[in-house]
Amino acid sequence: MITHHPSDELLAAFTQGELTASLSIAVAAHNELCPVCQEKVEKLNAQHAQMLFDTDNETVDEASNDIQEVELSWMSMIDDITDDDSQSLLVPIDIKSVQLSYDKVQLPRALSNVSLKKWSKLGDVSRARLELEEEPIRSSLLDISPGGVVPLHTHKGFELTLLLDGSFEDDMGTYHAGDFIWLDKSHTHSPRTTDGCLCYAVLDDAMEFKEGFSKLFNPIGSFLY
């Protein structure tokens, strides 16, 4: 049962194509599992379409003597487009599966054409970065093995975690597949998983480890970013 959803602001920005690819993927992957947000996005699509298209200020902004020229260029574009009479055919999507520490798991459709870098492992966590080139924003898949714990940390920027498979707990509660968890500086937590889980994480800065002992884990702070 999904209990954590993207905010309405985020859904609106998503619908308008205003989020980075990494966050768009996060919202899309959540929506693949969440009919509630999916429906909201469909409504938003219709609203934005209406705002944009159902306006009466129908004018071509160019001065009137340019109109003929504009129409000529449109005519040639129309000819150009309709010259090719073929229709697109559905290409079945190639859904990727990944072998994790605890199971083999299917990735969401939103990730089907994104390249993953190699997996690397530190402690209980294996990480594969996505090749999206959106520095300083980074996104990764995190495979946390059964019994795994991420030491208590906070975030310098924001941390978005989308739980794709399995479950984990922190001091704030238990999370299940589909949960979309947005944290920032004001949150400190230490996620742990009993049976293992797969997360999609987006961060815009390294994690900062809190407690004296956890400082030993500093490398993991930049590893997870």
Add this chain to the structure above:
Amino acid sequence: MINSPHTVQGLDTHGNTNTMKDAQITQQLQQWLIAVANNRDKRAFAQLFSWFAPKILRYGVSHLNSSANAQELLQDTMTNVWKKAHYFNADKGAVTTWVYTIMRNASFDMLRKMQTQREEMLSDDIWPLVEAQTAQEGEYTDHLMQKEMKRYLSLLPDAQQQVIKGVYFQHLSQEELATQLGIPVGTVKSRLRLALSKLKQKMGGKL
């Protein structure tokens, strides 16, 4: 983020005329798009093009920062409208919503191409135009067929859709359907024949 003065349809202060006009436009756009889907109708496409072009250009200029980019967006968007018209499903929403989705996707991919060195098109995975159709373990069967069937069905005139749905989805006999629709059995038969031959044509003999 959506605090525009004209967000919600129906809260229309000018009486009914606008709503009526909107309804007419909605219907007109749909007729054109269906003509493109069914008959590759170039004149209908030109009509759609002229209706959407100024709006797409306006959006392109404000989102992509140059009129050259706006032109490219127009070309990309309308090419997809031409090539994908047969995937439009009127049950899922208006033509404007469908075109908006295509335009937003094209614009997203263009922006990414401008900002990164990467070439892959992510938008259709993030905002799928057609519901997920995966080639997973032989699942390519009834369910998919039914979905595909429904999409083609939505391209037929209402009267023809009615008979197909009645006979093939609700499993009514032709007599029962005739009674239910209040038309002669002969009409049901002829509509059914027409609808089937159109469907066959659309589906490339897969029926």
